[in-house]
Amino acid sequence: xxxxxxxxxxxxxxxxxxxxxxxxxxxxxxxxxxxxxxxxxxxxxxxxxxxxxxxxxxxxxxxxxxxxxxxxxxxxxxxxxxxxxxxxxxxxxxxxxxxxxxxxxxxxxxxxxxxxxxxxxxxxxxxxxxxxxxxxxxxxxxxxxxxxxxxxxxxxxxxxxxxxxxxxxxxxxxxxxxxxxxxxxxxxxxxxxxxxxxxxxxxxxxxxxxxxxxxxxxxxxxxxxxxxxxxxxxxxxxxxxxxxxxxxxxxxxxxxxxxxxxxxxxxxx
Amino acid sequence: xxxxxxxxxxxxxxxxxxxxxxxxxxxxxxxxxxxxxxxxxxxxxxxxxxxxxxxxxxxxxxxxxxxxxxxxxxxxxxxxxxxxxxxxxxxxxxxxxxxxxxxxxxxxxxxxxxxxxxxxxxxxxxxxxxxxxxxxxxxxxxxxxxxxxxxxxxxxxxxxxxxxxxxxxxxxxxxxxxxxxxxxxxxxxxxxxxxxxxxxxxxxxxxxxxxxxxxxxxxxxxxxxxxxxxxxxxxxxxxxxxxxxxxxxxxxxxxxxxxxxxxxxxxxx
Numbered sequence: 001x002x003x004x005x006x007x008x009x010x011x012x013x014x015x016x017x018x019x020x021x022x023x024x025x026x027x028x029x030x031x032x033x034x035x036x037x038x039x040x041x042x043x044x045x046x047x048x049x050x051x052x053x054x055x056x057x058x059x060x061x062x063x064x065x066x067x068x069x070x071x072x073x074x075x076x077x078x079x080x081x082x083x084x085x086x087x088x089x090x091x092x093x094x095x096x097x098x099x100x101x102x103x104x105x106x107x108x109x110x111x112x113x114x115x116x117x118x119x120x121x122x123x124x125x126x127x128x129x130x131x132x133x134x135x136x137x138x139x140x141x142x143x144x145x146x147x148x149x150x151x152x153x154x155x156x157x158x159x160x161x162x163x164x165x166x167x168x169x170x171x172x173x174x175x176x177x178x179x180x181x182x183x184x185x186x187x188x189x190x191x192x193x194x195x196x197x198x199x200x201x202x203x204x205x206x207x208x209x210x211x212x213x214x215x216x217x218x219x220x221x222x223x224x225x226x227x228x229x230x231x232x233x234x235x236x237x238x239x240x241x242x243x244x245x246x247x248x249x250x251x252x253x254x255x256x257x258x259x260x261x262x263x264x265x266x267x268x269x
Numbered sequence: 270x271x272x273x274x275x276x277x278x279x280x281x282x283x284x285x286x287x288x289x290x291x292x293x294x295x296x297x298x299x300x301x302x303x304x305x306x307x308x309x310x311x312x313x314x315x316x317x318x319x320x321x322x323x324x325x326x327x328x329x330x331x332x333x334x335x336x337x338x339x340x341x342x343x344x345x346x347x348x349x350x351x352x353x354x355x356x357x358x359x360x361x362x363x364x365x366x367x368x369x370x371x372x373x374x375x376x377x378x379x380x381x382x383x384x385x386x387x388x389x390x391x392x393x394x395x396x397x398x399x400x401x402x403x404x405x406x407x408x409x410x411x412x413x414x415x416x417x418x419x420x421x422x423x424x425x426x427x428x429x430x431x432x433x434x435x436x437x438x439x440x441x442x443x444x445x446x447x448x449x450x451x452x453x454x455x456x457x458x459x460x461x462x463x464x465x466x467x468x469x470x471x472x473x474x475x476x477x478x479x480x481x482x483x484x485x486x487x488x489x490x491x492x493x494x495x496x497x498x499x500x501x502x503x504x505x506x507x508x509x510x511x512x513x514x515x516x517x518x519x520x521x522x523x524x525x526x527x528x529x530x531x532x533x534x535x536x537x538x
Contacts, residue, residue: 011486011488011501012292012308013299013304013305013306013307013308014295014296014299014305014454014456014503015292015293015294015295015296015297015298015299015305016296016456017488018288018289018292019287019288019308022310023281023284023286023288025284026282027283027284027285028284029284030284035282036282036283036284037312037317038309038310038317038321039308039309039310040307040308040309040310041309042307043306043307044486048307055324071466071487071489072466072470073466073469073470073487074470074473074474074477075486104467106494107465107494119467119468119471120471121467121468121471122467124470125467139492140493160489185283187283187285196376197341198341198373198390198394199388199390200342201342201343201390201393202390204342204343205343208343217279217313217342218340218342219286220340220429223409224372224376225375225379234283
């Protein structure tokens with residue numbers, strides 16, 4: 001059960017915005033037992049978006065999630081990019097237009113107005129690739145979009161984090177949960193002091209070898225000569241009841257090996 | 270002058286780590302007049318890394334920068350991935366080995382030792398693809414790596430942010446500066462209150478049309494019905510002296526258009 005994430009936005013490529021959306025989605029999906037294989041960030045350009053989509057679909061991940069580019073301005077081009085990648089037309093989707101109209105009617109009523117103008121910029125948010133479905137946006141205006149393809153379910157989410165998260169929680173997470181079943185991801189971090197990462201390396205190899213399924217990765221937080229290393233142990237399994245025990249076993253062995261070379265383990269930083 | 274960034278690390282794909290490296294590099298490169306076209310994040314797997322490298326090289330960016338996977342542990346596989354993508358052998362590079370030995374000698378001397386053991390994990394950091402050059406790491410142990418290819422200069426940087434930044438500043442930035450000449454990126458943000466993003470959209474179109482070269486992008490910070498929108502104006506030019514004036518012109522026009530529809534501009538948030 002693989003996922004690719006495609007983030008659309010010039011602001012990510014000029015370093016203006018930190019890509020917290022990719023991290024958040026990756027964390028949620030991983031916890032639900034999905035393996036995120038790749039994150040791709042591209043600019044607000046139809047060809048760039050279409051290429052990234054086409055390439056992702058070629059790798060046949062079960063899920064492809066895009067963020068950004070669903071709004072009312074000229075630079076919101078994700079649906080155009082998806083349409084190009086799928087060789088489909090963009091057209092006003094009746095259900096999406098209903099969703100958009102309902103939002104603007106509600107905004108208008110708050111201000112005491114009785115009618116609302118569906119300008120081209122507003123209608124734009126309801127222009128979907130053919131055979132795509134709009135997904136309700138609980139906190140914003142632009143609907144999310146779902147396209148069921150032969151090998152992939154493609155979900156387009158907004159770039160505004162609160163809207164992205166709301167649609168993910170309401171629509172994407174239940175879908176992932178349903179597909180992944182009991183699969184889960186379990187993890188734990190300990191910290192190793194007093195052992196250089198280059199000296200820790202063969203100990204990690206030993207722990208990996210003796211604890212099948214457990215993945216052990218070191219993240220140096222100090223420097224090689226003043227080492228303080230986070231060791232992250234993780235396991236993907238559908239047997240939740242054994243996960244904790246397996247991670248614990250790996251940490252116990254690591255602790256013993258580290259002790260023998262004069263280092264020590266700190267469980268919390 | 271394009272760049273692609275490839276970040277290697279499972280921690281990025283499980284959402285454990287926020288990809289601050291990509292943002293930092295993108296920001297520096299953009300300020301130096303380089304256009305970052307794509308960021309790709311892949312796992313610590315040789316095939317995944319090799320595929321991402323091959324695909325990037327196929328798009329012929331002038332620079333390709335990788336982060337992560339240069340260290341001494343089993344999961345540090347970036348150089349193996351690069352070697353596979355380039356169809357070259359990995360072999361101990363004499364100069365790189367000298368750099369690594371010098372570091373460990375210095376660490377040993379700090380502790381009063383006179384000799385140092387070059388274990389397989391340490392030698393691993395000096396195994397480079399053929400015809401690659403090691404790049405000094407001013408603050409860590411693993412050298413950076415530079416490979417000059419037909420269309421691209423490929424630079425592999427460590428994933429530890431302090432080491433990545435040190436090598437970037439010392440070796441990559443001067444190279445980018447030399448290539449990009451006077452090219453630069455200039456930007457400014459203002460905030461629009463009281464206009465929905467869907468109503469701002471046609472005003473932005475007008476400003477883009479009347480200010481050639483200036484790119485205007487809206488970033489909603491509130492919600493559609495209680496709008497507070499950052500408007501980011503930017504320009505890429507090698508005429509620094511006119512950049513400020515052009516951005517100012519765009520903001521003045523935007524301010525006038527926004528005023529006519531009952532909104533207002535706030536220069537600082």
